Amino acid sequence: MEIYGQWILPRLLEWTMSGEPFAQYRRQVLAAVSGDVLEIGFGTGLNLAYYPTSVTSLTVIEPNPGMAAIAAPRLAQTSLPVNSLPLHGEHLKLADNTFDWVVSTWTLCSIAGIDQALQEIYRVLKPGGKFTFIEHGLSDDPRVQPWQRRLTPLQKRIADGCHLDRAISAIVQTHFSSLTWKEFHADGVPKIGGYFYQGVAIKTA
Numbered sequence: 597m598e599i600y601g602q603w604i605l606p607r608l609l610e611w612t613m614s615g616e617p618f619a620q621y622r623r624q625v626l627a628a629v630s631g632d633v634l635e636i637g638f639g640t641g642l643n644l645a646y647y648p649t650s651v652t653s654l655t656v657i658e659p660n661p662g663m664a665a666i667a668a669p670r671l672a673q674t675s676l677p678v679n680s681l682p683l684h685g686e687h688l689k690l691a692d693n694t695f696d697w698v699v700s701t702w703t704l705c706s707i708a709g710i711d712q713a714l715q716e717i718y719r720v721l722k723p724g725g726k727f728t729f730i731e732h733g734l735s736d737d738p739r740v741q742p743w744q745r746r747l748t749p750l751q752k753r754i755a756d757g758c759h760l761d762r763a764i765s766a767i768v769q770t771h772f773s774s775l776t777w778k779e780f781h782a783d784g785v786p787k788i789g790g791y792f793y794q795g796v797a798i799k800t801a
Contacts, residue, residue: 621794622730626647629651630651632696638658639663639703640670641667652677655690655695664682685707685709686713697728698720700728702731724798727768730792734762735791747788765793775797779794
């Protein structure tokens, strides 16, 4: 699994996540981001091209060295000041009240301790700071939900812990009292993994 996780999976994700419609969603999620920013689950660095000039510093975490290797050329070319750290979302060795924004794109599905990770995200945000995310998860279609639950054990094995059946908005709401979001079926993505949650949560000032 180490060879698969560090060599094959990063290249599969780079291939599947690099085109449309994912690019349009990245633009939407990142459009308003500014100041000091933390990205959880940096992956192969596909978000880098979409960060606005209003970002003054970017800290990214990615524990998989295979992902980091593919991201390295993008990091070398960006004009953004980026600090890359090999951390897990559940254990952010970062100071309290540090970031204006935290970003997560298709990462909450695969963090084993998602509640702990959200607690960490809340902790490192400044008062009034914002957590912006897009994620796939449990569909609103009762015909799709049973298949998501059946296939999640296999999905977790082949996609580094990815869950198909997490109700993302409900999970985020347990940690952020202020949350706006939308749910929709993404165009061009199979229904089993194409029900998306996109939102912004705010840390209480």
